[in-house]
Structures are given as structure tokens and as C-alpha cells.
Amino acid sequence: MILLPALPILLPLAVAILLVFFRGDPRRAQAVAMAGAVGHLAVAVALMVEVVRHEVLVLWVGDWPAPFGICLAADMLSAVMVLITAVIHTAVTVYARRDIDAPQVRAGFYPIMQVLAAGVCGAFLTGDLFNLYVWFEVMLMASFGLLVMGPKPGRLAGAVKYVALNLLATLFFITAIGLIYGMTGTLNMADLHAKAAAVENQALLTAAAMLLMTAFGIKAALFPVFFWLPAAYHTLSVPVSAFFAGMLTKVGVYALIRMFTLVFSGVDLALDVLLVIAALTMLFGVVGAASQMEMRRILGFHIISQVGYMVLGLALLTPLALAGAIVYLVHHIIVKANLYLVSGLVRQAGGSFSLKRVGGLYASHGLLAIGFFIPAFSLAGFPPLSGFWAKLLIIRASIESGQYLLAVVAALVGLLTIFSMVKIWSEAFWKAAPDEVDLSCVHPDLSAWMLGPVLALALVTVALGIFMGPVIDFSMAAAERLLDPQAYIRAVLGGLP
């Protein structure tokens, strides 16, 4: 089916338009949104199956051949990212049934969520640099809407930081696009692969590459431009924060991987800078988490430190390291979104996000404890869960590249992650419940609609750990195709089929 690469974008957009008409009716809006999310998942699975069969699927929008028109191109990396997006989208939409209240539905929670999912998928699928910018803006606008929505006061100061820094990132991005267009006369990423290498003024090209690196670095919350993340994420409603935590920074990581494998394959300076930044990102994130006692703030800082691992995988730029980065992306998105969903349940069962004010959940909520235990210790890298293999691949790739210091940093950050996860475990689950619990906040009966997605994602984490062999094989194949993108370029530039 020729339209298949466009469907993960078109379907959520269509459902979003439909959902606008159901804003006054939360129950029906939820049903439609859930149908839309499941449809999104089905389309993403179909795309994955087709990509495994044909390697690269290309759609020349409006039948304009590349590089003149805009194309959507789905290779293995794009397909796996779209699939994960759909999984998280579905989980979050199911969870939202009980967590998002009527005023938020009236404010347009469901349509904006669908637009956000469409924007993320668009960014993963596009083969054109300017189109990537447009999808980033779609994502950004939708995320702004979700950021300021909702009844809680006091969130706007964090929202201002998020908005200001993300707008800066888009400014860097579009400046770089202007410079690259001036040098090469094309914005098609496959076309740029050859034309960027042939540019005479390599210094200016490096400058443009650094601008793009800064832009995507802000999106991915790398050191030293991560401050918008801990300022904003803990103020969101729980399903929104889960989707943001899972997907948004990872779109930045994806864009970095795409740029520095396909477009700027010869810019070594940026990779050297990324190596240092990756190490500092890992360290600062994990140290920042150590001093926090609010569950979602701890998790927020851990996003930063984990993004460091993925960028380290990119910066090493060996097949093994890139495969590690891809495994890490998949593992991290599932685990991190799940932990944010768990934090909402902890708040419901214990009455607070603050670890000092909750306790005793292991005795009272066994299923929730399992739902936390699996993703938390996968994040910390306990074998045989998925995080262990992801970390192992990255550390092994660093050692093979002779970067022993980076391998030590990566291992050390893993240890400190265990410290944070054990902190949450012992405070929220093992410690006896504190005396002064505000009973009006506690809802001890957890809805199956909320526990269901948590346990399902935990199951996916376990399955990923057990069936890691095929996952690593797939990632190795994807990584080799990223490092040798000739098939991708041929598919995009090869004219109409």
C-alpha cells in the first residue's frame, strides 16, 4: 500500500479533527480517542512489517520526485520509532480515561494529544529537512497546549521556561536550514548526503552542523541546555508527562542520529563535542536526581542522564554503539513513560508525589509494587531486564573504541541510577506509611484503566529483556544501514516506482 508511510501521521490528525466535536462529552471523546490510538498502533505495526520486508518505504508526496518535492521515508529506525510512539500513545490514552478530568477534556486534551502523536510520527518519517522543522513546530505547538492545560495553578513559570528554550531551539534549527540551503541548494536529506560532502566551504558547513546540534541538543535536553526539562515536567498532568518523558526528548535524539549519520557524515568536530557532552549529560542528570525527593523530579533528571547514553552511542559511531543507542531508545521510552504513569498511581494510592509523605505501598498495593519494580530496575540496568542489555552494548562499544573513561562514566552512572531507584522503592514502598497522611488525597482503589497500561508496559519491558537477541539483531541491521545509507539514498532519489 503506497500511502502506508503517511498513515501514522494522517490517522491521528483525522481523529484529532473528529475529536474536536466530542469535547463536551468526555466519555465518548475517550472512546473515540482510544479507537484512534489503537488504529495508530495497528498502522504502525503494518508499517513495521512492510519495512522489515522492503527495508525502505518512500512516499513522494504529490508525486513530485525527490529532491524537488517532499518525501516521507520509512527505514528501520523510523519504523521502530513510529511503533514505539504508537505504543506509548495507546498506553497514555487508556490511562487518561481515569486521570484526565472533564475540564481538561473540554479544554481539548484528546485532540491535542492526537496532534502531538501525529507530529512526533511526522518528525520520524520525513525525509526533508525543512519538513522536519515543520513537524517540530507541530509538536511544539501541541506540547505547549498540553503544558498550559489543566486546573492546577502555579505551573506557568515552568511553562515559560519550556516555551522560551524550545523556541530558541527552533530558531537555531531554521538558521541552520537557511545556511545549508545556501551552500547546497537542496534540503532533501538523502540528496544532502552527497552534496554536503562536496561543499567547498567546510568551515561554514561545520558551523551549520553545530547549529543543528545545538538545536537538537536543546530538544534532547543535553548538558548544558537541559534546564527546561526539570522545570516543566513535574507540573504536567500524569499522562501528558508520561508521553513527554517518553517521546519528546527522544525526537531530539532521533534527529541527531539522522543528521550525523545521513547528512553530516564527515563532520568529526561535532562528534568529538558530542562525546564530551554525552558524558557530562549522564553525570549531571544522575547527580541532579540524587538531591530530589519528589518522584517526578527524580525521574525528570534521570531522563537527562539516560539521554546521555544514547548520545554516547551516536558519538562513538560504530555499528555496535549505534545499535546500542537504538536499543537504548526503545528500552528507555517504554520504561520512562511507564515510570511516570506509576508516579501518578503512587500519588493516588499514597496521596502525594513527595516521597516523604507516602509509604507502605508494598503492603497495600502489591500489583503497583510490581509495576514499579520492573521498569525501575530495568532503568537501573539489572539483568535480565532490557536496560541491562542496552547499557552493556553502550559500555562494550566504548571499550572497543578505546574510550575507557567513558565506559567507566557509563557504568558509574548506572550505579547512581540504582541509588535513585532504591530511594523511591524504599521510601514509597517499603517504609511504613507516615502518620500525617492527608486522607482526602488518598484513593486506595486503583482503577484497572490506570493499572492496566502500567502492567502492560512492564510486561513489554520483561519481554524485551527475554527476547533481546532478535532486538539486538534488528538494531545491528538498522545501525549498519544508518552507517552505510546507500540503500536509503537510492530509494529516495531513485525516481518514482
Add this chain to the structure above:
Amino acid sequence: METLLAGLVGLLFAAAIYLMLSGVLVRFVFGFVLIGNAINLLIFAAGRMAHTRPPLIPDGQATLTAPAANALPQALILTAIVIGFAMITFLLVLLYRTYSQTGTLDADDDAFLEETGRVAETCTVDSDADADAEVGP
């Protein structure tokens, strides 16, 4: 012509960065507007400037016969202007709401610092009671 534009773009960038680095958020908006225009000019200049005809294919021909102006940068700029307009509008509304909540738009003020600006812990699960009690202007 390109040299002149390059100088202008540099000047606009400098002014915009100066404004954006100020701690007052209204100046940040002005800087954002300025830098948006500077970038549009940059893309325009990147498409090469020349005094040529519009890119129209004459009757009976299949391709352009003479050198023509580059239309693509203008399409890019048009897109960027529309997006920039939406962003500025959103930013202004956000700042207005923030001002009515915090009473300040100085980013160095207490309201914007991590610890003092923290979210009041409320348990709003399934409760519609305080939903419409947003701070009004």
C-alpha cells in the same frame, strides 16, 4: 546586495540576542520577533539575489528558457512567517497569563525560581471542584 543583507542580518541578530538575554520576558518577545525576521532575510539571501524574471515557463515550452528568480526560499520564508506568527501569539498570551498569576515578568524574580515557584501540592484526581478557579486577569 547580498553583502548589504548579510550586514543587516548580523545587526538584527545582535540586537535580538541582546534583547533575549535580558531577564525581562517582554524583551524576550521583542527579541524573538526581531530574530525571526533576521532569519527570514538570511534564508532569502541564501537563495541568491538577482534582478531576474519570475520563474514562469512560457507557452509551448516544457522548461525554463532564461535564468529566473528562485521561488523556493520565498516558500520557505512564507512557512516560517506563518509559524512564527502563531508562536508569537501564543507567547504573548502565555506571558499575559503568567503575569496575572505571578504579578511579574522579570525572570530573575522569585516566582520563576525553582524552589519558590513550585507547584502547590493538590490532589485533583477526579475532582472538578477547583477546575474552573483559574486565576483571572
